[in-house]
Amino acid sequence: MFNINEIDEDLKKYADNLKIFDFYRLIDINKFKVYDYHDKELIDTETNCYDIWKKGTPCKNCSSRNACKNNSEIIKLEYLNGKIYLINSEPITINGKVMVIEFIKDITNNLLVSDKTQNNNLDISDLIEQMNELVLYDSLTGLFNRRSFDQEINRYIIKYDKEIKSLFLAVFDIDCLKDINDTYGHVIGDNAIKYISDAIKEVLSSEKIKSFRIGGDEFYTIFIDFKDIEVNDYLEKLNNYIENIDTEFKLSVSVGYSEYNSEMSINKLIEIADKNMYKMKNIKKSLK
Structure with a gap:
Protein backbone atom coordinates (compact mmCIF):
# COMPACT_ATOMS: atom_id res chain seq x y z
CA MET A 1 0.00 0.00 0.00
CA PHE A 2 1.23 3.48 -0.86
CA ASN A 3 0.79 6.48 1.42
CA ILE A 4 -2.04 8.68 0.15
CA ASN A 5 0.13 11.78 0.60
CA GLU A 6 2.45 10.48 -2.11
CA ILE A 7 -0.23 10.00 -4.76
CA ASP A 8 0.57 11.31 -8.23
CA GLU A 9 -1.31 14.40 -9.40
CA ASP A 10 -2.82 12.47 -12.33
CA LEU A 11 -4.51 10.06 -9.91
CA LYS A 12 -6.01 12.58 -7.50
CA LYS A 13 -9.00 13.20 -9.75
CA TYR A 14 -10.25 9.65 -9.11
CA ALA A 15 -10.99 10.24 -5.42
CA ASP A 16 -13.76 12.53 -4.19
CA ASN A 17 -11.96 13.26 -0.95
CA LEU A 18 -8.41 12.02 -0.55
CA LYS A 19 -8.25 13.26 3.04
CA ILE A 20 -10.41 10.41 4.33
CA PHE A 21 -8.04 7.70 3.00
CA ASP A 22 -4.68 6.54 4.32
CA PHE A 23 -3.35 4.50 1.39
CA TYR A 24 -3.90 3.72 -2.29
CA ARG A 25 -2.89 1.00 -4.77
CA LEU A 26 -3.13 0.47 -8.53
CA ILE A 27 -4.19 -3.05 -9.56
CA ASP A 28 -3.91 -4.84 -12.88
CA ILE A 29 -7.09 -6.90 -12.56
CA ASN A 30 -6.01 -9.44 -15.20
CA LYS A 31 -2.82 -10.44 -13.39
CA PHE A 32 -3.61 -9.36 -9.80
CA LYS A 33 -0.43 -7.25 -9.92
CA VAL A 34 0.22 -4.02 -7.98
CA TYR A 35 1.67 -1.02 -9.81
CA ASP A 36 3.07 2.31 -8.69
CA TYR A 37 2.50 5.37 -10.86
CA HIS A 38 4.56 8.53 -11.10
CA ASP A 39 5.32 11.02 -13.89
CA LYS A 40 2.89 9.23 -16.24
CA GLU A 41 4.76 5.94 -15.88
CA LEU A 42 3.42 2.62 -14.55
CA ILE A 43 5.97 0.82 -12.38
CA ASP A 44 5.57 -2.91 -11.72
CA THR A 45 6.12 -3.55 -8.00
CA GLU A 46 6.41 -7.32 -8.63
CA THR A 47 3.86 -8.00 -5.91
CA ASN A 48 0.36 -9.50 -6.04
CA CYS A 49 -2.57 -7.49 -4.73
CA TYR A 50 -3.62 -10.29 -2.38
CA ASP A 51 -0.15 -10.64 -0.79
CA ILE A 52 -0.89 -7.86 1.69
CA TRP A 53 -3.86 -9.80 3.13
CA LYS A 54 -1.69 -12.91 3.58
CA LYS A 55 -4.18 -15.19 1.82
CA GLY A 56 -1.77 -16.77 -0.66
CA THR A 57 -4.41 -16.67 -3.38
CA PRO A 58 -6.72 -14.06 -4.98
CA CYS A 59 -9.53 -12.93 -2.69
CA LYS A 60 -12.84 -14.72 -3.25
CA ASN A 61 -14.57 -11.36 -2.84
CA CYS A 62 -12.20 -9.47 -5.14
CA SER A 63 -13.54 -5.91 -5.09
CA SER A 64 -11.19 -4.81 -7.88
CA ARG A 65 -12.51 -7.37 -10.38
CA ASN A 66 -16.10 -6.55 -9.46
CA ALA A 67 -15.45 -2.83 -9.82
CA CYS A 68 -14.00 -3.33 -13.29
CA LYS A 69 -16.72 -5.75 -14.40
CA ASN A 70 -19.56 -3.50 -13.21
CA ASN A 71 -17.75 -0.28 -14.13
CA SER A 72 -18.66 1.12 -10.73
CA GLU A 73 -17.30 1.73 -7.25
CA ILE A 74 -17.13 -1.35 -4.99
CA ILE A 75 -16.47 -1.23 -1.25
CA LYS A 76 -15.41 -4.01 1.11
CA LEU A 77 -13.77 -4.61 4.50
CA GLU A 78 -10.61 -6.58 5.25
CA TYR A 79 -8.96 -7.57 8.51
CA LEU A 80 -5.18 -7.68 9.02
CA ASN A 81 -2.98 -7.84 12.11
CA GLY A 82 -5.70 -6.59 14.46
CA LYS A 83 -6.76 -3.75 12.17
CA ILE A 84 -9.86 -3.26 10.02
CA TYR A 85 -9.48 -1.68 6.60
CA LEU A 86 -12.11 -0.16 4.32
CA ILE A 87 -11.23 -0.67 0.64
CA ASN A 88 -12.86 1.49 -2.01
CA SER A 89 -12.17 0.14 -5.54
CA GLU A 90 -12.78 2.23 -8.67
CA PRO A 91 -12.08 1.34 -12.35
CA ILE A 92 -9.73 3.69 -14.19
CA THR A 93 -7.74 3.85 -17.44
CA ILE A 94 -4.03 4.63 -17.17
CA ASN A 95 -1.91 4.99 -20.32
CA GLY A 96 -4.63 3.18 -22.26
CA LYS A 97 -4.62 0.29 -19.76
CA VAL A 98 -7.78 -0.62 -17.83
CA MET A 99 -6.93 -0.93 -14.14
CA VAL A 100 -8.47 -0.39 -10.72
CA ILE A 101 -7.39 2.09 -8.09
CA GLU A 102 -7.99 1.07 -4.48
CA PHE A 103 -8.33 3.72 -1.78
CA ILE A 104 -7.74 2.25 1.67
CA LYS A 105 -8.62 3.51 5.14
CA ASP A 106 -7.72 2.09 8.55
CA ILE A 107 -11.11 2.25 10.32
CA THR A 108 -10.19 0.21 13.38
CA ASN A 109 -11.03 3.02 15.79
CA ASN A 110 -13.95 4.39 13.80
CA LEU A 111 -16.14 1.30 13.34
CA LEU A 112 -18.90 0.40 15.79
CA VAL A 113 -20.36 -3.13 15.63
CA SER A 114 -23.04 -4.52 17.91
CA ASP A 115 -24.29 -8.09 18.11
CA LYS A 116 -27.10 -8.62 20.64
CA THR A 117 -26.79 -12.41 20.49
CA GLN A 118 -23.11 -12.21 21.50
CA ASN A 119 -23.50 -9.47 24.12
CA ASN A 120 -21.15 -7.37 21.97
CA ASN A 121 -18.35 -9.92 22.42
CA LEU A 122 -17.95 -10.24 18.67
CA ASP A 123 -14.85 -11.43 16.84
CA ILE A 124 -14.63 -8.75 14.18
CA SER A 125 -12.42 -10.86 11.91
CA ASP A 126 -15.09 -13.59 11.86
CA LEU A 127 -17.77 -11.01 11.13
CA ILE A 128 -15.88 -9.59 8.17
CA GLU A 129 -15.19 -13.09 6.87
CA GLN A 130 -18.92 -13.92 7.12
CA MET A 131 -19.89 -10.71 5.34
CA ASN A 132 -17.43 -11.34 2.53
CA GLU A 133 -18.56 -14.96 2.16
CA LEU A 134 -22.27 -14.08 2.01
CA VAL A 135 -21.95 -12.23 -1.30
CA LEU A 136 -20.48 -15.36 -2.91
CA TYR A 137 -23.28 -17.84 -2.20
CA ASP A 138 -26.72 -18.44 -3.68
CA SER A 139 -29.26 -18.12 -0.87
CA LEU A 140 -31.67 -20.78 -2.20
CA THR A 141 -29.23 -23.62 -2.84
CA GLY A 142 -26.09 -22.84 -0.85
CA LEU A 143 -23.99 -23.23 -4.01
CA PHE A 144 -21.62 -20.51 -5.15
CA ASN A 145 -23.32 -17.77 -7.19
Whole structure:
Protein backbone atom coordinates (compact mmCIF):
# COMPACT_ATOMS: atom_id res chain seq x y z
CA MET A 1 0.00 0.00 0.00
CA PHE A 2 1.23 3.48 -0.86
CA ASN A 3 0.79 6.48 1.42
CA ILE A 4 -2.04 8.68 0.15
CA ASN A 5 0.13 11.78 0.60
CA GLU A 6 2.45 10.48 -2.11
CA ILE A 7 -0.23 10.00 -4.76
CA ASP A 8 0.57 11.31 -8.23
CA GLU A 9 -1.31 14.40 -9.40
CA ASP A 10 -2.82 12.47 -12.33
CA LEU A 11 -4.51 10.06 -9.91
CA LYS A 12 -6.01 12.58 -7.50
CA LYS A 13 -9.00 13.20 -9.75
CA TYR A 14 -10.25 9.65 -9.11
CA ALA A 15 -10.99 10.24 -5.42
CA ASP A 16 -13.76 12.53 -4.19
CA ASN A 17 -11.96 13.26 -0.95
CA LEU A 18 -8.41 12.02 -0.55
CA LYS A 19 -8.25 13.26 3.04
CA ILE A 20 -10.41 10.41 4.33
CA PHE A 21 -8.04 7.70 3.00
CA ASP A 22 -4.68 6.54 4.32
CA PHE A 23 -3.35 4.50 1.39
CA TYR A 24 -3.90 3.72 -2.29
CA ARG A 25 -2.89 1.00 -4.77
CA LEU A 26 -3.13 0.47 -8.53
CA ILE A 27 -4.19 -3.05 -9.56
CA ASP A 28 -3.91 -4.84 -12.88
CA ILE A 29 -7.09 -6.90 -12.56
CA ASN A 30 -6.01 -9.44 -15.20
CA LYS A 31 -2.82 -10.44 -13.39
CA PHE A 32 -3.61 -9.36 -9.80
CA LYS A 33 -0.43 -7.25 -9.92
CA VAL A 34 0.22 -4.02 -7.98
CA TYR A 35 1.67 -1.02 -9.81
CA ASP A 36 3.07 2.31 -8.69
CA TYR A 37 2.50 5.37 -10.86
CA HIS A 38 4.56 8.53 -11.10
CA ASP A 39 5.32 11.02 -13.89
CA LYS A 40 2.89 9.23 -16.24
CA GLU A 41 4.76 5.94 -15.88
CA LEU A 42 3.42 2.62 -14.55
CA ILE A 43 5.97 0.82 -12.38
CA ASP A 44 5.57 -2.91 -11.72
CA THR A 45 6.12 -3.55 -8.00
CA GLU A 46 6.41 -7.32 -8.63
CA THR A 47 3.86 -8.00 -5.91
CA ASN A 48 0.36 -9.50 -6.04
CA CYS A 49 -2.57 -7.49 -4.73
CA TYR A 50 -3.62 -10.29 -2.38
CA ASP A 51 -0.15 -10.64 -0.79
CA ILE A 52 -0.89 -7.86 1.69
CA TRP A 53 -3.86 -9.80 3.13
CA LYS A 54 -1.69 -12.91 3.58
CA LYS A 55 -4.18 -15.19 1.82
CA GLY A 56 -1.77 -16.77 -0.66
CA THR A 57 -4.41 -16.67 -3.38
CA PRO A 58 -6.72 -14.06 -4.98
CA CYS A 59 -9.53 -12.93 -2.69
CA LYS A 60 -12.84 -14.72 -3.25
CA ASN A 61 -14.57 -11.36 -2.84
CA CYS A 62 -12.20 -9.47 -5.14
CA SER A 63 -13.54 -5.91 -5.09
CA SER A 64 -11.19 -4.81 -7.88
CA ARG A 65 -12.51 -7.37 -10.38
CA ASN A 66 -16.10 -6.55 -9.46
CA ALA A 67 -15.45 -2.83 -9.82
CA CYS A 68 -14.00 -3.33 -13.29
CA LYS A 69 -16.72 -5.75 -14.40
CA ASN A 70 -19.56 -3.50 -13.21
CA ASN A 71 -17.75 -0.28 -14.13
CA SER A 72 -18.66 1.12 -10.73
CA GLU A 73 -17.30 1.73 -7.25
CA ILE A 74 -17.13 -1.35 -4.99
CA ILE A 75 -16.47 -1.23 -1.25
CA LYS A 76 -15.41 -4.01 1.11
CA LEU A 77 -13.77 -4.61 4.50
CA GLU A 78 -10.61 -6.58 5.25
CA TYR A 79 -8.96 -7.57 8.51
CA LEU A 80 -5.18 -7.68 9.02
CA ASN A 81 -2.98 -7.84 12.11
CA GLY A 82 -5.70 -6.59 14.46
CA LYS A 83 -6.76 -3.75 12.17
CA ILE A 84 -9.86 -3.26 10.02
CA TYR A 85 -9.48 -1.68 6.60
CA LEU A 86 -12.11 -0.16 4.32
CA ILE A 87 -11.23 -0.67 0.64
CA ASN A 88 -12.86 1.49 -2.01
CA SER A 89 -12.17 0.14 -5.54
CA GLU A 90 -12.78 2.23 -8.67
CA PRO A 91 -12.08 1.34 -12.35
CA ILE A 92 -9.73 3.69 -14.19
CA THR A 93 -7.74 3.85 -17.44
CA ILE A 94 -4.03 4.63 -17.17
CA ASN A 95 -1.91 4.99 -20.32
CA GLY A 96 -4.63 3.18 -22.26
CA LYS A 97 -4.62 0.29 -19.76
CA VAL A 98 -7.78 -0.62 -17.83
CA MET A 99 -6.93 -0.93 -14.14
CA VAL A 100 -8.47 -0.39 -10.72
CA ILE A 101 -7.39 2.09 -8.09
CA GLU A 102 -7.99 1.07 -4.48
CA PHE A 103 -8.33 3.72 -1.78
CA ILE A 104 -7.74 2.25 1.67
CA LYS A 105 -8.62 3.51 5.14
CA ASP A 106 -7.72 2.09 8.55
CA ILE A 107 -11.11 2.25 10.32
CA THR A 108 -10.19 0.21 13.38
CA ASN A 109 -11.03 3.02 15.79
CA ASN A 110 -13.95 4.39 13.80
CA LEU A 111 -16.14 1.30 13.34
CA LEU A 112 -18.90 0.40 15.79
CA VAL A 113 -20.36 -3.13 15.63
CA SER A 114 -23.04 -4.52 17.91
CA ASP A 115 -24.29 -8.09 18.11
CA LYS A 116 -27.10 -8.62 20.64
CA THR A 117 -26.79 -12.41 20.49
CA GLN A 118 -23.11 -12.21 21.50
CA ASN A 119 -23.50 -9.47 24.12
CA ASN A 120 -21.15 -7.37 21.97
CA ASN A 121 -18.35 -9.92 22.42
CA LEU A 122 -17.95 -10.24 18.67
CA ASP A 123 -14.85 -11.43 16.84
CA ILE A 124 -14.63 -8.75 14.18
CA SER A 125 -12.42 -10.86 11.91
CA ASP A 126 -15.09 -13.59 11.86
CA LEU A 127 -17.77 -11.01 11.13
CA ILE A 128 -15.88 -9.59 8.17
CA GLU A 129 -15.19 -13.09 6.87
CA GLN A 130 -18.92 -13.92 7.12
CA MET A 131 -19.89 -10.71 5.34
CA ASN A 132 -17.43 -11.34 2.53
CA GLU A 133 -18.56 -14.96 2.16
CA LEU A 134 -22.27 -14.08 2.01
CA VAL A 135 -21.95 -12.23 -1.30
CA LEU A 136 -20.48 -15.36 -2.91
CA TYR A 137 -23.28 -17.84 -2.20
CA ASP A 138 -26.72 -18.44 -3.68
CA SER A 139 -29.26 -18.12 -0.87
CA LEU A 140 -31.67 -20.78 -2.20
CA THR A 141 -29.23 -23.62 -2.84
CA GLY A 142 -26.09 -22.84 -0.85
CA LEU A 143 -23.99 -23.23 -4.01
CA PHE A 144 -21.62 -20.51 -5.15
CA ASN A 145 -23.32 -17.77 -7.19
CA ARG A 146 -22.62 -16.02 -10.51
CA ARG A 147 -20.37 -13.42 -8.89
CA SER A 148 -18.28 -16.21 -7.42
CA PHE A 149 -18.10 -17.98 -10.80
CA ASP A 150 -16.81 -14.85 -12.52
CA GLN A 151 -14.01 -14.59 -9.98
CA GLU A 152 -13.13 -18.28 -9.86
CA ILE A 153 -13.01 -18.87 -13.62
CA ASN A 154 -10.68 -15.89 -14.03
CA ARG A 155 -8.49 -17.17 -11.22
CA TYR A 156 -8.17 -20.62 -12.82
CA ILE A 157 -7.48 -19.21 -16.27
CA ILE A 158 -4.59 -17.21 -14.84
CA LYS A 159 -3.21 -20.47 -13.43
CA TYR A 160 -3.85 -22.40 -16.65
CA ASP A 161 -0.76 -24.08 -18.13
CA LYS A 162 1.27 -23.10 -15.07
CA GLU A 163 -0.33 -24.72 -12.03
CA ILE A 164 -3.21 -26.53 -13.75
CA LYS A 165 -3.15 -28.52 -16.98
CA SER A 166 -6.82 -28.89 -17.91
CA LEU A 167 -9.98 -26.89 -17.32
CA PHE A 168 -13.52 -27.97 -18.22
CA LEU A 169 -16.81 -26.13 -17.84
CA ALA A 170 -20.15 -27.97 -17.63
CA VAL A 171 -23.48 -26.16 -18.06
CA PHE A 172 -26.68 -27.65 -16.59
CA ASP A 173 -30.29 -26.77 -17.30
CA ILE A 174 -33.31 -28.38 -15.57
CA ASP A 175 -35.62 -30.01 -18.08
CA CYS A 176 -39.22 -28.74 -18.14
CA LEU A 177 -38.97 -26.58 -14.99
CA LYS A 178 -41.67 -24.33 -16.43
CA ASP A 179 -44.05 -27.31 -16.59
CA ILE A 180 -43.26 -28.12 -12.96
CA ASN A 181 -43.96 -24.52 -11.93
CA ASP A 182 -47.19 -24.40 -13.94
CA THR A 183 -48.45 -27.73 -12.57
CA TYR A 184 -47.30 -27.67 -8.96
CA GLY A 185 -46.50 -24.01 -8.25
CA HIS A 186 -43.27 -22.08 -7.78
CA VAL A 187 -42.63 -23.37 -4.26
CA ILE A 188 -42.37 -26.90 -5.65
CA GLY A 189 -40.34 -25.47 -8.54
CA ASP A 190 -37.88 -24.09 -5.99
CA ASN A 191 -37.77 -27.55 -4.41
CA ALA A 192 -36.81 -28.97 -7.82
CA ILE A 193 -33.93 -26.51 -7.99
CA LYS A 194 -32.86 -27.59 -4.49
CA TYR A 195 -33.02 -31.28 -5.48
CA ILE A 196 -30.66 -30.58 -8.37
CA SER A 197 -28.26 -28.53 -6.25
CA ASP A 198 -28.20 -31.25 -3.58
CA ALA A 199 -27.43 -33.84 -6.27
CA ILE A 200 -24.59 -31.68 -7.58
CA LYS A 201 -23.16 -31.38 -4.06
CA GLU A 202 -23.44 -35.13 -3.53
CA VAL A 203 -22.05 -36.39 -6.85
CA LEU A 204 -19.65 -33.63 -7.83
CA SER A 205 -17.79 -33.64 -4.56
CA SER A 206 -14.08 -32.92 -4.96
CA GLU A 207 -11.60 -30.18 -4.11
CA LYS A 208 -11.00 -29.87 -7.85
CA ILE A 209 -14.66 -29.41 -8.76
CA LYS A 210 -16.50 -26.12 -8.16
CA SER A 211 -20.25 -25.75 -8.77
CA PHE A 212 -22.35 -22.60 -9.08
CA ARG A 213 -26.00 -21.64 -9.46
CA ILE A 214 -25.94 -18.97 -12.14
CA GLY A 215 -29.63 -18.11 -11.87
CA GLY A 216 -33.04 -19.70 -12.37
CA ASP A 217 -32.51 -23.34 -13.34
CA GLU A 218 -29.00 -22.86 -14.73
CA PHE A 219 -25.89 -24.28 -13.06
CA TYR A 220 -22.18 -24.24 -13.97
CA THR A 221 -19.47 -26.62 -12.79
CA ILE A 222 -15.72 -26.15 -13.24
CA PHE A 223 -13.51 -29.27 -13.41
CA ILE A 224 -9.81 -28.66 -12.71
CA ASP A 225 -7.14 -31.14 -13.86
CA PHE A 226 -9.49 -33.85 -15.09
CA LYS A 227 -9.42 -35.84 -18.33
CA ASP A 228 -12.30 -35.62 -20.77
CA ILE A 229 -13.45 -39.16 -19.99
CA GLU A 230 -13.41 -38.42 -16.26
CA VAL A 231 -15.60 -35.35 -16.71
CA ASN A 232 -18.00 -37.39 -18.84
CA ASP A 233 -18.15 -40.13 -16.16
CA TYR A 234 -18.97 -37.57 -13.47
CA LEU A 235 -21.76 -36.08 -15.57
CA GLU A 236 -23.24 -39.50 -16.34
CA LYS A 237 -23.26 -40.32 -12.62
CA LEU A 238 -25.00 -37.03 -11.93
CA ASN A 239 -27.64 -37.71 -14.58
CA ASN A 240 -28.34 -41.16 -13.16
CA TYR A 241 -28.49 -39.83 -9.61
CA ILE A 242 -30.99 -37.09 -10.55
CA GLU A 243 -33.23 -39.39 -12.57
CA ASN A 244 -33.52 -41.68 -9.54
CA ILE A 245 -34.56 -38.96 -7.10
CA ASP A 246 -37.97 -39.88 -5.67
CA THR A 247 -40.29 -36.94 -6.41
CA GLU A 248 -43.90 -36.45 -7.49
CA PHE A 249 -42.66 -35.23 -10.88
CA LYS A 250 -40.04 -36.38 -13.39
CA LEU A 251 -36.73 -34.65 -12.71
CA SER A 252 -33.82 -34.50 -15.16
CA VAL A 253 -31.19 -32.11 -16.49
CA SER A 254 -29.57 -31.45 -19.83
CA VAL A 255 -25.80 -31.02 -19.67
CA GLY A 256 -23.13 -29.79 -22.04
CA TYR A 257 -19.45 -29.16 -21.44
CA SER A 258 -16.38 -27.68 -23.09
CA GLU A 259 -12.62 -27.69 -22.51
CA TYR A 260 -10.64 -24.47 -22.17
CA ASN A 261 -7.55 -23.66 -24.21
CA SER A 262 -5.25 -20.66 -23.98
CA GLU A 263 -6.65 -19.07 -27.17
CA MET A 264 -10.23 -19.18 -25.90
CA SER A 265 -12.15 -16.42 -24.14
CA ILE A 266 -14.36 -17.14 -21.14
CA ASN A 267 -17.43 -16.21 -23.20
CA LYS A 268 -16.41 -18.72 -25.87
CA LEU A 269 -15.91 -21.43 -23.24
CA ILE A 270 -19.43 -20.79 -21.95
CA GLU A 271 -20.88 -20.54 -25.45
CA ILE A 272 -19.54 -23.96 -26.51
CA ALA A 273 -20.74 -25.65 -23.32
CA ASP A 274 -24.12 -23.96 -23.72
CA LYS A 275 -24.49 -25.13 -27.32
CA ASN A 276 -23.63 -28.69 -26.29
CA MET A 277 -26.22 -28.50 -23.54
CA TYR A 278 -28.93 -27.42 -25.99
CA LYS A 279 -27.96 -30.25 -28.33
CA MET A 280 -28.70 -32.69 -25.52
CA LYS A 281 -31.97 -30.90 -24.72
CA ASN A 282 -33.09 -31.09 -28.37
CA ILE A 283 -32.19 -34.78 -28.59
CA LYS A 284 -34.37 -35.46 -25.55
CA LYS A 285 -37.28 -33.55 -27.10
CA SER A 286 -36.98 -35.50 -30.36
CA LEU A 287 -37.19 -38.82 -28.48
CA LYS A 288 -40.50 -37.95 -26.79
